[in-house]
Amino acid sequence: MTMPSIDQSADLAARRAALAAAEPGLRVRDQAARLGVSEGELVASGIGSNVILLDAEPGDLIRAVESLGPVMALTRNEHAVHEIVGTYGNVSLGAHAGLVINKPIDLRLFLNRWFASLVVEEARGDTKLSSLQFFDRHGVAMHKIYLRPESDRAAWAALIEAKRAAVQAPPAFEAAPEAEEIPADAPAGFDAGSFLSDWEHLADTHDFLPMLKRHGVSRPAALKLAEGRFARRLSQGAFRAALEAAARDQVKIMIFVPNPGCIQISGGTINRVEPRGPWINILDPGFNLHVREDHIAAAWQVDKPTVDGTVTAVELYDAAGELFLIMVGVRETGVPELPEWRALVHALPGVTG
Incomplete structure (x- = not known):
């Protein structure tokens, strides 16, 4: 596992900018696929520009999000995207897993899979989007939290100031392993x-x-x-x-x-x-x-x-x-x-x- 160089990150950011100019409607996940990198790598290429690396346990950040008031929670996989607005609270965390049950926010967290925490400030048209994005060690998005107009911006600024990493450099993401084949049938001799x-x-x-x-x-x-x-x-x-x-x-x-x-x-x-x-x-x-x-x-x-x-x-x-x-x-x-x-x-x- 090696840290990407400044030149590598700058090159990736430039390639992303060119792609965004050519296809302005393309979302970051699709941009990453086009550029042959993980979403986490692509987002992290913005560190030093519109992205800030945080240095904190993910569970501590989840607890801190309660101070922001109403936000939008987003969890997705390759085929489905789930977005819900609410306030984080009633957080219960163990060594590797946790719960957030403060309806309508209802999450089951497997924090041992979380690796990098990034603050992202981006413009989408005339709208400024501020988010906290969590990725696993392969650069796959685990969870994202977006500020709403009614979110507490002062608490957001305080969270970033308190958790900002001393060294602002892209995380050392790893290449994803080959996906394990899921057997379609039971093994021989199955009872x-x-x-x-x-x-x-x-x-x-x-x-x-x-x-x-x-x-x-x-x-x-x-x-x-x-x-x-x-x-x-x-x-x-x-x-x-x-x-x-x-x-x-x-x-x-x-x-x-x-x-x-x-x-x-x-x-x-x-x-x-x-x-x-x-x-x-x-x-x-x-x-x-x-x-x-x-x-x-x-x-x-x-x-x-x-x-x-x-x-x-x-x-x-x-x-x-x-x-x-x-x-x-x-x-x-x-x-x-x-x-x-x-x-x-x-x-x-x-x-x-």
């Missing part, structure tokens, strides 16, 4: 009967992932094994249909968008569902969701038994078998899921054959 019995006797949705690990089976393989009993293949258009039905009937839903460092969650009714190009979007005041419909390689209805009854989910997977979004009905612990949500999912178009 499907024992696995499905354990599934049947789940008591809590949080027991699902440990069950998969205990049996040594991937999520896509598990769904194939459970098809017809606890899982149903849905059409690619089922997710859009679910959003439109939830908006029309005002069914309260929860949407989870994960990446390796953060899961961001929203809960409640939605209203404005609009397709734009390859994206299907929720465009509500205080909450936006953007999902690449053309990246939905598989959609599933997944039923998980609990002590409060079955919890019904819609899960979206990409071509590599990676889970990138979960949608469920809003529910409280100790209360069965909303019957209107279950009816909505059961009415979604499936895939046969």
Whole structure:
């Protein structure tokens, strides 16, 4: 792991400026892909100009964000972007993970994956955007926090002053390793009967992932094994249909968008569902969701038994078998899921054959 030189960063910043001039609508993530670098590397090339490197534990920064008042929290993966406006608070942090539950802000943080913290000041048209952006050691964005017009600018300036790194140089990001292949099928000799019995006797949705690990089976393989009993293949258009039905009937839903460092969650009714190009979007005041419909390689209805009854989910997977979004009905612990949500999912178009 080596620090990029000043010349390398300056060259990258110049290449970015040329690309932005040629294609002014291109977002930074797409710019990075065009230039053959990670998003973190590209953003960090602005250190000394419009970017400031912070020197603080990510958890300390998350706690400090509460002082800013209302902000916009953004978490994304390759296929979905989740944006919600609220105030950080009720932060609970462990050695490697943490929670922020101050509705509507609802986050699960895996801070051991966070590596670099950058303040970014940029102009988008006539708008000045100020943000705090967190990246993993491979330059992949884990979480971003954007100031709003109503945010406390004095607290923002104080946070930067208190946490600014003494040496302003780009972090030493590492090349990303080859992605591990996600098995589409269970291993030879797999005891499907024992696995499905354990599934049947789940008591809590949080027991699902440990069950998969205990049996040594991937999520896509598990769904194939459970098809017809606890899982149903849905059409690619089922997710859009679910959003439109939830908006029309005002069914309260929860949407989870994960990446390796953060899961961001929203809960409640939605209203404005609009397709734009390859994206299907929720465009509500205080909450936006953007999902690449053309990246939905598989959609599933997944039923998980609990002590409060079955919890019904819609899960979206990409071509590599990676889970990138979960949608469920809003529910409280100790209360069965909303019957209107279950009816909505059961009415979604499936895939046969």
